[in-house]
Amino acid sequence: MRVTGIPSDQFEHYRCGGADANGQAPLVATASGSRNPCRHCLGLIDEGEPMLILNYRPFAGAPQPYSESGPIFLHQAACARYDQAELPTWFVGLDPAAIRGYGANDWMRYETGQIVRGPDLAQIAATILENENAAYVHIRSKFGCFQCRVDR
Numbered sequence: 001m002r003v004t005g006i007p008s009d010q011f012e013h014y015r016c017g018g019a020d021a022n023g024q025a026p027l028v029a030t031a032s033g034s035r036n037p038c039r040h041c042l043g044l045i046d047e048g049e050p051m052l053i054l055n056y057r058p059f060a061g062a063p064q065p066y067s068e069s070g071p072i073f074l075h076q077a078a079c080a081r082y083d084q085a086e087l088p089t090w091f092v093g094l095d096p097a098a099i100r101g102y103g104a105n106d107w108m109r110y111e112t113g114q115i116v117r118g119p120d121l122a123q124i125a126a127t128i129l130e131n132e133n134a135a136y137v138h139i140r141s142k143f144g145c146f147q148c149r150v151d152r
């Protein structure tokens, strides 16, 4: 299993004020509370740190009916892209989370979609990736916010 944050070239684009999925510059805010995940390093942004809020479409290519976009947070400061064989440990606190597979055409695979408890995410992701119709997995929060992508 390969778990990744958003590509670093996209992260740099947004850090430089580049347009988001809505065609708007990212908002700069100060992190409040302890549950503001950066989708590049997949770490939690420390309270009081500057962060970016923007609308993100986690799919390559032209928009299509299943390429939904939604709000994400990013560190404003530079950070290292997450690229590991396991989920970040804090994902156990995503309770529940939405998880589903996508086909190679980036269309959602309805048979894979589930709402699961955080501690079960890794096992469910592995099970979805055993389905040859699923090219990759997306994990989202209970609010529908994209968290990360998981590949075989």
Ligand SMILES: [Zn+2]
Binding pocket: 038, 039, 040, 041, 042, 043, 074, 075, 078, 079, 080
């Ligand atoms: Zn970060």
